[in-house]
Amino acid sequence: MCRSMGWVSVALALVASMLFSSVSAGVFVNSDMTQERVATPGETYRGTIVLKNLADTPAEAKVYQTDYSFTADGSNEYGEPGRLPRSNARWVSLSRELVTVPPKGTELLDYEVKVPAGTSLSGSYWSLIMVEPIAPDSGESAAELPEGTARIKQTLRYGIQVVTHLGSPGPAGLEFTNPQVIKDDDQRLFAIDVKNTGQRLLRPTLSLDLYSASGNPIGKFQGIATRLFPGTSARFKIDLGKTPAGQYLGLVVADGTGDNLFGANVELEIE
CATH class of the missing domain: 2.60.40.10 (Immunoglobulins)
Known part of the structure; x- marks a missing residue:
């Protein structure tokens, strides 16, 4: 037991030293x-x-x-x-x-x-x-090491x-795939993959308008902006808060640069 505790103390000290060195x-x-x-x-x-x-x-x-x-x-x-x-x-x-x-x-x-x-x-x-x-003290340093060290x-x-x-900004476009509800610790998140299919950099901010299965509005949920270069993609996540379990319809809206608005309809099941 004493050996184990001593090893942990040394390890923590080493990690702290490495972090301090990288900053200072x-x-x-x-x-x-x-x-x-x-x-x-x-x-x-x-x-x-x-x-x-x-x-x-x-x-x-x-x-x-x-x-x-x-x-x-x-x-x-x-x-x-x-x-x-x-x-x-x-x-x-x-x-x-x-x-x-x-x-x-x-x-x-x-x-x-x-x-x-x-x-x-x-x-x-x-x-x-x-x-x-x-x-x-890296491997690229010219200084010689003492014998038996590395x-x-x-x-x-x-x-x-x-x-x-x-030049011209070129066409802008976003593609939405893989909508789902995921759990992250105690949070329930709406996740969707978004790909930039256009020719210019976009910084879309996603929002989700949620409706009951009968079409009654439930609420609007906001995400954060993410930088997307042409041909790249990212997984956007939106916190669903305390939305009750059930079947829902959703409208995903991506507010891009300038007048660019993109959207997709989704069906969700929140457990």
Whole structure:
């Protein structure tokens, strides 16, 4: 029993130390994690990412690019840059791939976006600039280890979304699938998968108008806005509160950007 308690104490101390170290040392991003720009084909524009170091010693970070996609099942994909049909990764040039931030200081990481010329481009294009701090005791450090010891690498990355909106916004569209009622602890939630089938970034806010089986209004339930890039999907969840068990009809309304409204009829059984 004493051994078990001692092990737990050491483990908790180690976790606390790791959390403190990740917050108090190393490089972190001190600017917007999404940087959007409206541009025209053939235009070149520039952006800046602010990196900060709270430690008393210099800190390093490596910088690289990836594509970015996600689906309603919760998966995220950080693929090779430039592979997605609407990736702008190949338009983006980084000023540096390795950044050193001075003690208690900041450093600016510049990037340039060269939009290809051509009237066929429209809608939203995006990719990620990844900033990955390099710990002094990581495997990438040049310092030699004492004999009989090993490094444990803990990777922390910051992904800055670089989004370019071009020309005509292009058509907007949302697809609704898999409506269901789920339980999350003591909550009953209406869940539905929503996919962006259009050409531009949308930030839809979902609401559910609920009716009895005979058509009498029960109430309106509100969700929160979620960012959807073209071709991506997400699972939206709406708290049903204390709605009594029974069979219901529902109207799902997604309020997109500007005048874009999308809807779907659903049938629900709340237990």
